[in-house]
Amino acid sequence: MDRTKKLIAEAFEDIADGIEKGSFKKRSRIGLTVYGSEHGVEEMIKAAQLAGSKYGDFDIVLIGPKIDCGFESVEVSSAEEGHKKMVSLLEEKKIDGCVTQHFDFPIGVSTVGRIVTPGSGRNMIISTTTGTMATGRVESMVKNSIAGIAVAKSIGIDNPTVGVLNVDGARGTQRALEELQNRGYKINFAQSLRKNGEALMRGNDLLSGTPDVMVCDSLTGNLLIKIFAAYTTGGNYETLGYGYGPGIGENYDKLINIVSRASGAPLICEALKYCAMCAEGKVLRVAKNEFQKAEAAGLEEILKKDKPSKVEEVKVPPKEVVTYAIPGIDILELDNACRVLWEKGIYSESGMGCTGPVILVSSQKGEKAVKILKEAGYK
Structure with a gap:
């Protein structure tokens, strides 16, 4: 009922505006x-x-x-x-x-x-x-x-x-x-x-x-x-x-x-x-x-989807040389994005490139990491 009243009130207001515009501008x-x-x-x-x-x-x-x-x-x-x-x-x-x-x-x-x-x-x-x-x-x-x-x-x-x-x-x-x-x-x-x-x-x-x-x-x-x-x-x-x-x-x-x-x-x-x-x-x-x-x-x-959820401990995979940079991850999401890759067995680190934050992985696992992040909704 309240919504109906609001719609009626807005309709009358529109009518009043139309009348005004037909003769003079308020x-x-x-x-x-x-x-x-x-x-x-x-x-x-x-x-x-x-x-x-x-x-x-x-x-x-x-x-x-x-x-x-x-x-x-x-x-x-x-x-x-x-x-x-x-x-x-x-x-x-x-x-x-x-x-x-x-x-x-x-x-x-x-x-x-x-x-x-x-x-x-x-x-x-x-x-x-x-x-x-x-x-x-x-x-x-x-x-x-x-x-x-x-x-x-x-x-x-x-x-x-x-x-x-x-x-x-x-x-x-x-x-x-x-x-x-x-x-x-x-x-x-x-x-x-x-x-x-x-x-x-x-x-x-x-x-x-x-x-x-x-x-x-x-x-x-x-x-x-x-x-x-x-x-x-x-x-x-x-x-x-x-x-x-x-x-x-x-x-x-x-x-x-x-x-x-x-x-x-x-x-x-x-x-x-x-x-x-x-x-x-x-x-x-x-x-x-x-x-x-x-x-x-x-x-x-x-x-x-942006609300923070309970963060569980994830085992970090063995360290690797990371030279493949994945841009496009917000700085507030870097840690969670790294965790997603760790869960899949990919070692990753967060970094900062000249255009913003990046995830760093090994060059051999770069394409796979990008696919995982996309599936997780990060890209």
Whole structure:
């Protein structure tokens, strides 16, 4: 019954949107909390003024001190009070979204940022940049991928290309996403500009903006957003990009876009526009639909394969000279991959090549080892 009510509510909302688009386009109302910036209240007001003059297709509501600056405002006395007021305004639907600093999201919600890449000037989504989708690394990155796809679609990228940054957990993430794709969830994988041309992205791809959506863990994403935002200023004043972006979760119901306390007016101006685009594109509904499609394709079953199981002692075969390198195993999976080979009587060691982690075996047993690892799901 609850699901029926939700479907009816969404249908009426769609009808209302259609009526509005037939006569006039509804202007989004985007909040901006004014307290909390390292650069002061004046910088936040300047950001609102920049956005108002540059875009002018959405309304800005300031949440902060009483200032006569031409914008609608809601008076609060502190950053903490500003967050409380922001949440209540969102719940009461008096604003459609809000840009703020240093907001704590629950587990299961991560922010999807957006940068301007220096190599090409392209916009690229970084998924994700703060918060966490799950406590497990691969599970979190897989869900980050879905969140990034949802945000891309909400801002007008109908079939976004997706690349997985080559960090710890990337191979497991890629493998899970490929299985999800094989089961029916559509993913348009990007190809690295490097010679190997695979879906795992390198630093070069970050600079050039190879994929529409770059998937990574949130700590790496957090660093990337900060570096790309402030590499021209020395770090204490962020000018480039769109900030950490909206908090996305499977059932999260508030559009809250994050910027850093070091963010300057030029960046916050773009963060306001990013939030307005997400509001207009109904990003939270799109995200919910994307997660539902992934669930229907077996997301949870796929993720269970990444859960750690009890590790039993395995006898290591006699040591051999190992010169055959097998790439493509995630660094977090090296030990277990070695155990798989030991169980089959093949001596192996873990190592690190110039392109990442490798399993080392004797040259005579290389092909057999690759076959065993493939059968075990490691390649």
